[in-house]
Amino acid sequence: MNLRGWRRNRHIFAFASLAASVFISDLSAGPASAQGAFPFFDGEAAAPRMARHRRHRSNKDRIHRKAKAADAPLPNPGNAAGAVTPEPPLFLIVSIADQQVSIYNHAGLVARSMVSTGIAGHPTPRGVFTIIGRERYHRSNIYSGAPMPLMQRVTWSGIAMHVGVVPGHPASHGCIRLPAQFAARLWGMTKIGERVIISPRETGPVDFVHPALPTPKMVAPGPAETTVAAKTSAPLAAEPRLNPAQYAEQLRAKAVTEAAAAAKRAKEAAADVVSSKAEAAQAAKERDAAEAMNASALSRAEKATAFLEAARAGRDASLLVTARSGAVDGVRVGKAEAAAATYEKAEAAKDAAQAALADASARLEAAKGAFAARDAQLTDALKRLSDATAASQAAAIAETQARRRTMPVSVLISRKDRRIYVRQGLAPLFDAPVSLRDPEAPLGSHVYIATAATGDGTALQWSVVSLPPQAPEARSERKSRRAVDIDSGTSAQGPASGPAEALERVELPQDIRDRIAERLWLGASIIVSDLPLSGETGNVGTDITVKLR
Known part of the structure; x- marks a missing residue:
C-alpha cells in the first residue's frame, strides 16, 4: 500500500489497533484511550462517519473531549471515605433528561456516570426493564454488525447498555451508551435479573416501610439441611428456618x-x-x-x-x-x-x-x-x-x-389489565385477576425493590422508586388527550397515588400473597402501575417490562 493509501485508511488501522489493545487488557486502560477506542457504535454507518470526521476535524476533537469528560468519574459517595460497596442486589436508574445513570443498593448510591441515549426518531424507551442478557464482545444484528462491547441487554427488540461514544447529549439509535471505563466497572457489578429503570428525568429510591408489602415465608429445612448438631440437640430447641433463597x-x-x-x-x-x-x-x-x-x-x-x-x-x-x-x-x-x-x-x-x-x-x-x-x-x-x-x-x-427459583421474583399489578403478573428467573409463574379500590383513579408507576434483609434475617428492607410524570412538551404532538393520562399521572379524578396509597388500594387474595411469599427474597421487585404489561415481556427469557407512553 502506498503512502497515499495508508493516509486514506489510517483511521481504520487506528481503530483496529486501539480496539485490540482495549479488549486484550479487558478494558483496563485509562479513560482517554479506552473511550477513544470505540468511535463507531449503535449502528452509525462507518463510511459516512469516517468521511465526516475527515471533513470536520474540529468536530471530532470536540466529541473526543466530551468523551474523555464522560469517562471521568462523577462526584460519587462511593469514591469518598465511608464508600458504598456494590453489594447486591443492585438496581439502575437512567435519567433521559440528565443523560446519566445511577446505580443503587440498600446503602444508597453506589456509582454514577454520564450516558448517551437515543436521538429523536430513535428514542430510548422509558419504563421498567431488567438485565436479561450479557455479552462481552457483542456485535449488532440490526446495524451492520456494529461492535457493542460489554453489552447488557434490557429488551430483545434491540435496546441495551454498552460501550460507546458519550458526547454529553443523546446520540444513539436507542441504546444506552456508556463510557468504556464505567462500562467495565458496571460489567463487574451487575448480573442478569437486576432492574433497570429508565426515567424521563432524575428520580431516586426512598427507603420504604409499609404493612401491605409482602413478607417472605420461612420454611423448615429438608433432610439434606438437617445437621448432626441439630439432630442431637435438645428436643425443645428451636429448629432453624430457611428463607426463600x-x-x-x-x-x-x-x-x-x-x-x-x-x-x-x-x-x-x-x-x-x-x-x-x-x-x-x-x-x-x-x-x-x-x-x-x-x-x-x-x-x-x-x-x-x-x-x-x-x-x-x-x-x-x-x-x-x-x-x-x-x-x-x-x-x-x-x-x-x-x-x-x-x-x-x-x-x-x-x-x-x-x-x-x-x-x-x-x-x-x-x-x-x-x-x-x-x-x-x-x-x-x-x-x-x-x-x-x-x-x-x-x-x-x-x-x-x-x-x-434462586433468582429474584418480579411482580406487576396493572390497573390497565386489572391483573397481577408474577415471574421468576425470566419465566412466568402465574397471573390472576386483581381488584383495586377506586379503580378509575390513577395509581402512577411505583417500583418497590427488596434491597436487604432485616437484622434477624426473617424480613426484608424495601426501597421504592416512583417514576416521575412525563414532561408536557413530550406530549405536545398528541392529537387528543384521553380521560386518564397515564404518563402524566393526572386525570379528571385527580393526581396519581403515592407509593403508600397505591399499595393500600390493591386487594390481593391471601393465596396469591402466600404464593409470592414462598419465593420472595433479595432483589424482588413489585411494580404497581396504571400501565399494562409490555409486549416486550415474552414467555421465557424476558422479565416483567412496563413501558411509559
Missing part, C-alpha cells in the same frame, strides 16, 4: 443431584441399548446362518432320499431280471450286486443327511431362541432408555425450575 438453593442442589443421577441412568441405558442392539444383531446373524444351514441340510436330505429311491428301484429291477432268467449269468449277477451296493450307499447317505438335517434343525431352533431372547432384551433396554430419557428430561426441567 436458602430453601431455593436447597431445592436447586437436590435438583442438580437428581438430574445428574437421572442423566447417568439415561447414559447407562443408552449404553445397554447399544450393547443389546449388537447382541441382537449377532443373534440375528447366527439365526440367519442356522436357517441357511438348515435349508442346505434339508436340500441334501431330499436329494439323498430321492437317490435312495432310485437306487432301490435299480436294485429291485436287477434282482427281478436275474430271477426271471433262471440261469446263472455273470454279467447280470454283477449288475445286481452293483445295484445292491449302490442302494446300500444311498441308504447310508440318506441316514447321514437326515442326521445332518436334525442337527441343523436343532441349531436353528437354538438360534431362534437366542435371537428371541436378545430381541426381548433389546426391547426391554429400549423401554428402559425411554423411561430413563423421560426421567432425565423431567429432572432437567426440575433443575431449570429450581435454578430459576
Whole structure:
C-alpha cells in the first residue's frame, strides 16, 4: 500500500489497533484511550462517519473531549471515605433528561456516570426493564454488525447498555451508551435479573416501610439441611428456618443431584441399548446362518432320499431280471450286486443327511431362541432408555425450575389489565385477576425493590422508586388527550397515588400473597402501575417490562 493509501485508511488501522489493545487488557486502560477506542457504535454507518470526521476535524476533537469528560468519574459517595460497596442486589436508574445513570443498593448510591441515549426518531424507551442478557464482545444484528462491547441487554427488540461514544447529549439509535471505563466497572457489578429503570428525568429510591408489602415465608429445612448438631440437640430447641433463597438453593442442589443421577441412568441405558442392539444383531446373524444351514441340510436330505429311491428301484429291477432268467449269468449277477451296493450307499447317505438335517434343525431352533431372547432384551433396554430419557428430561426441567427459583421474583399489578403478573428467573409463574379500590383513579408507576434483609434475617428492607410524570412538551404532538393520562399521572379524578396509597388500594387474595411469599427474597421487585404489561415481556427469557407512553 502506498503512502497515499495508508493516509486514506489510517483511521481504520487506528481503530483496529486501539480496539485490540482495549479488549486484550479487558478494558483496563485509562479513560482517554479506552473511550477513544470505540468511535463507531449503535449502528452509525462507518463510511459516512469516517468521511465526516475527515471533513470536520474540529468536530471530532470536540466529541473526543466530551468523551474523555464522560469517562471521568462523577462526584460519587462511593469514591469518598465511608464508600458504598456494590453489594447486591443492585438496581439502575437512567435519567433521559440528565443523560446519566445511577446505580443503587440498600446503602444508597453506589456509582454514577454520564450516558448517551437515543436521538429523536430513535428514542430510548422509558419504563421498567431488567438485565436479561450479557455479552462481552457483542456485535449488532440490526446495524451492520456494529461492535457493542460489554453489552447488557434490557429488551430483545434491540435496546441495551454498552460501550460507546458519550458526547454529553443523546446520540444513539436507542441504546444506552456508556463510557468504556464505567462500562467495565458496571460489567463487574451487575448480573442478569437486576432492574433497570429508565426515567424521563432524575428520580431516586426512598427507603420504604409499609404493612401491605409482602413478607417472605420461612420454611423448615429438608433432610439434606438437617445437621448432626441439630439432630442431637435438645428436643425443645428451636429448629432453624430457611428463607426463600436458602430453601431455593436447597431445592436447586437436590435438583442438580437428581438430574445428574437421572442423566447417568439415561447414559447407562443408552449404553445397554447399544450393547443389546449388537447382541441382537449377532443373534440375528447366527439365526440367519442356522436357517441357511438348515435349508442346505434339508436340500441334501431330499436329494439323498430321492437317490435312495432310485437306487432301490435299480436294485429291485436287477434282482427281478436275474430271477426271471433262471440261469446263472455273470454279467447280470454283477449288475445286481452293483445295484445292491449302490442302494446300500444311498441308504447310508440318506441316514447321514437326515442326521445332518436334525442337527441343523436343532441349531436353528437354538438360534431362534437366542435371537428371541436378545430381541426381548433389546426391547426391554429400549423401554428402559425411554423411561430413563423421560426421567432425565423431567429432572432437567426440575433443575431449570429450581435454578430459576434462586433468582429474584418480579411482580406487576396493572390497573390497565386489572391483573397481577408474577415471574421468576425470566419465566412466568402465574397471573390472576386483581381488584383495586377506586379503580378509575390513577395509581402512577411505583417500583418497590427488596434491597436487604432485616437484622434477624426473617424480613426484608424495601426501597421504592416512583417514576416521575412525563414532561408536557413530550406530549405536545398528541392529537387528543384521553380521560386518564397515564404518563402524566393526572386525570379528571385527580393526581396519581403515592407509593403508600397505591399499595393500600390493591386487594390481593391471601393465596396469591402466600404464593409470592414462598419465593420472595433479595432483589424482588413489585411494580404497581396504571400501565399494562409490555409486549416486550415474552414467555421465557424476558422479565416483567412496563413501558411509559
